[in-house]
Amino acid sequence: MADSWRFDAIGTRWDIVTDEPIDDLLRREVAGKIEVFDETWSRFRADSLVSGLTASAASATGSVAAVPSPPDAAAMLEVYRELSDATGGAVNPLVGDSLARRGYDAGYSFVDRGAQAAPGDWPALLTWDDELRLRAGATIDVGALGKGRLVDLVLGILAPRVAGTVLVDASGDLAVRGGPTRVGLEHPYDASRAIGVATVTDAALCASAVNRRAWGEGLHHVLDARTGMPVRRVAATWVLADDAMYADAAATALFFDGGPELAARWGVDWVRMTTDGRVEWAPDTEMELFV
Structure with missing residues (x-):
């Protein structure tokens, strides 16, 4: 691959790698798409649509706060309904206040104020x-699948207009047009090691781990929405799927009971590592595992 574009957006590092250079006009279009998504869905921005909706709902006693539905609302929230049903309510798009109370708030205070379901x-x-x-007055948080959705949107801009292979990687959530691209499955407790390799061709690979966005005494970003407590049994997940939103969503579901069954219904490939070091995988996984 000849061209690499690295930048920071939505609180994470992006790497876009292509066979052919991306011109300035296309880069501006990608940056604009990311900005619009962020100003719509980020609970970390006071000026975002969802932050405004939360503020309006909190002040509208006995009534409903409403805004015109953003383009991605139905696509993401319908998948959240499936996630919630499959995990018995452990995954929930109104988990924003629970995360904020544990310290993952708009100011990144990382000060734990206790669990809240x-x-x-x-x-x-x-x-x-x-x-x-x-x-x-609840707070929407689309972290269970939002980054994957945005990766798909960015790839959708680039793939029809850039020849050859295109890889869009948002810090572990990636999608590839073309390929094959081999990606290591990073050990959650030792970044210098991999537990296996996934080969990604015209597909997406998303990963999640409790060592990412972790702070304090055992706190991290993967909460059980039913209790406000961090998950303890699963340490990391990896999912191969046709698109990044479903890969991201399944990677979240696999931290909970019901996740493997949902992954099977969706027809996605998966691997997960538990906190005691065991590795579990889909019966027909095509990922190469070093176990």
Whole structure:
């Protein structure tokens, strides 16, 4: 591959690697797409659409706060419904306040103020069609699949207009047009080691681990929405799928009971490592494992 473009956006490092150079006009289009997504869905920005919706819902006693539905709302929130059903409510798009209380807040304070469960009846509080409506002062967080969705959107801009192989990598959530591209499955407790290798061809690979975005005494970004407690049994997950949003979503689901069953229904390939060092995988995995 001849051209590499590295930048920071949405709080993470991006690497876009292509056979052919990406011109300035296309780079501006990619940057604009990322900015629009961030200003819509980021709970870390006071000026974002979801932050405004939360503020409006908190002040609208007994009524509903509503905004025109963003283009990605239905695609993402319908998948959240599947995630929630499959995991018994452990994955929930109204987990934002739970994360903030544990210290993963808009100011990145990393000060733990105790566990708080997310609203279990979230489908009654958050609805979407032509409008995105919130019925309580809860905070939307699309971290279970949002980065994967954005990777797909960026690849969708580049793939039709850049010849050859295109790889879009947002710090471990990546999608490839063309290939094959071999990617190591980083050991969650030793970044110098890999537990295996995935070969990605016209597909996406997403990973999640408790050592990423971790702080304090055993705190990290993967919470059980039912309790507000960090997950303890699974340390890392990897998923191969046709697109990055489903790979990202399944990688989140695999931290919980019901995750493997959902991955099977979706037809995605997966591997996960538990906190005691055991490795589990899909029965027909095509990933090469060093076990």
